[in-house]
Amino acid sequence: MKSVLVQDKKNCMNNSEKINLLDFTSEKLKAFFLERGDKPFRATQIIKWIHQHGVDKFSEMTNVSKTLRAELETIAEIRPLEIAIDDQSSDGTRKWLLRLPDGNCIETVFIPEDDRGTLCVSSQVGCALDCTFCSTARQGFNRNLTVAEIIGQLWLAKKLLQPNPESERVISNVVMMGMGEPLLNFDNVVDAMTLMLDDNAYGLSKRRVTLSTSGVVPALDRLREKVEVSLAISLHAPNNALRDQLVPVNKKYPIEQLIASCQRYMVGKAARERITIEYVMLNGINDSDQNAHELVNVLKDVPVKVNLIPFNPFPETRYQRSSNNRIHRFRDILVNAGLVVITRKTRGEDIDAACGQLAGKINDKSRRDIHFARIESSTE
Numbered sequence: 001m002k003s004v005l006v007q008d009k010k011n012c013m014n015n016s017e018k019i020n021l022l023d024f025t026s027e028k029l030k031a032f033f034l035e036r037g038d039k040p041f042r043a044t045q046i047i048k049w050i051h052q053h054g055v056d057k058f059s060e061m062t063n064v065s066k067t068l069r070a071e072l073e074t075i076a077e078i079r080p081l082e083i084a085i086d087d088q089s090s091d092g093t094r095k096w097l098l099r100l101p102d103g104n105c106i107e108t109v110f111i112p113e114d115d116r117g118t119l120c121v122s123s124q125v126g127c128a129l130d131c132t133f134c135s136t137a138r139q140g141f142n143r144n145l146t147v148a149e150i151i152g153q154l155w156l157a158k159k160l161l162q163p164n165p166e167s168e169r170v171i172s173n174v175v176m177m178g179m180g181e182p183l184l185n186f187d188n189v190v191d192a193m194t195l196m197l198d199d200n201a202y203g204l205s206k207r208r209v210t211l212s213t214s215g216v217v218p219a220l221d222r223l224r225e226k227v228e229v230s231l232a233i234s235l236h237a238p239n240n241a242l243r244d245q246l247v248p249v250n251k252k253y254p255i256e257q258l259i260a261s262c263q264r265y266m267v268g269k270a271a272r273e274r275i276t277i278e279y280v281m282l283n284g285i286n287d288s289d290q291n292a293h294e295l296v297n298v299l300k301d302v303p304v305k306v307n308l309i310p311f312n313p314f315p316e317t318r319y320q321r322s323s324n325n326r327i328h329r330f331r332d333i334l335v336n337a338g339l340v341v342i343t344r345k346t347r348g349e350d351i352d353a354a355c356g357q358l359a360g361k362i363n364d365k366s367r368r369d370i371h372f373a374r375i376e377s378s379t380e
């Protein structure tokens with residue numbers, strides 16, 4: 001395991017007033033140029049420079065006129081995220097702690113496998129959903145990430161992992177499974193995923209970009225109209241009583257509503273397309289034979305593949321991982337009922353990069369320090 005502290009800036013507030021072009025989809029950049037009276041094809045050129053070639057300086061955009069480059073220089077910039085820590089696991093998994101302009105930190109994980117390279121991207125600083133088995137939940141919610149901060153994770157990882165942009169693609173898949181609930185940051189996540197799919201940007205196929213959600217049903221219903229990606233559902237329990245405890249958003253959108261929304265999502269999709277059902281294996285909680293049979297029943301009318309995730313522990317958690325025997329037995333029941341099941345391999349555990357272990361570092365939500373500073377100054 002290798003850990004590199006890349007920067008140690010105490011005050012990293014970015015006071016730049018310039019527009020960050022990482023915030024723009026192709027469409028939005030076209031609109032931006034049209035409004036300025038420039039030709040919209042400039043947008044395509046610039047999107048290619050930024051996302052295909054990993055360029056962050058206008059001076060390197062050699063097919064853009066010098067005048068436009070100089071003008072852009074004064075009003076805009078391509079502002080990458082700062083790396084605070086760069087960790088590498090003994091299994092090759094890489095985790096970056098990235099520092100945002102407001103001092104918050106988020107985490108991004110790269111998981112290399114034989115046939116693919118997957119980048120796990122965060123969508124929020126912290127998370128509001130309070131799933132009881134997830135370490136991100138324990139830090140609460142601070143704020144949504146901007147488009148630039150979401151796509152900036154891919155921009156940066158690509159640059160670090162594939163220094164020569166013309167060489168073979170290292171990141172073949174992106175999963176929105178980092179910190180946060182992507183559907184609660186809907187517009188920014190949609191724009192960022194639009195860039196992931198955009199042939200002038202990252203050109204990933206819709207089968208290789210996956211949004212994972214705990215099941216915010218109204219947002220899930222809107223997603224299909226906005227951008228076409230693969231879907232993963234954090235189900236984790238086969239009945240409402242148990243799911244209410246593990247994934248509290250279930251109290252608002254119970255299993256029947258979630259499954260109905262999944263069915264709507266799949267209308268008109270190719271027969272081979274499936275929704276991934278994520279199911280974390282918690283010893284003695286949701287892993288009984290009966291739970292497996294219930295799960296078969298819940299999933300009987302949706303095209304799915306089930307992903308069994310061995311629970312990844314974190315300090316002070318009340319849960320334990322199910323034994324391998326239990327996971328196998330649970331899997332066999334699902335398989336015998338005709339379901340496609342994959343047991344997820346745990347990766348990057350030695351650097352706390354496994355599912356549910358992402359903690360990042362967020363500013364105190366209560367802003368207690370600022371509050372106290374104000375009280376002190378008003379009483380002086």
Ligand code: SAH
Binds near residue numbers: 135177213311
């Ligand atoms: N909020 C989104 C995406 C983030 S979590 C969602 O809920 O889907 C990504 C996946 O990791 C989810 O399936 C989540 O339930 C799972 N996960 C969270 N904590 C975990 C843990 N401690 N061990 C294993 N998987 C966990």
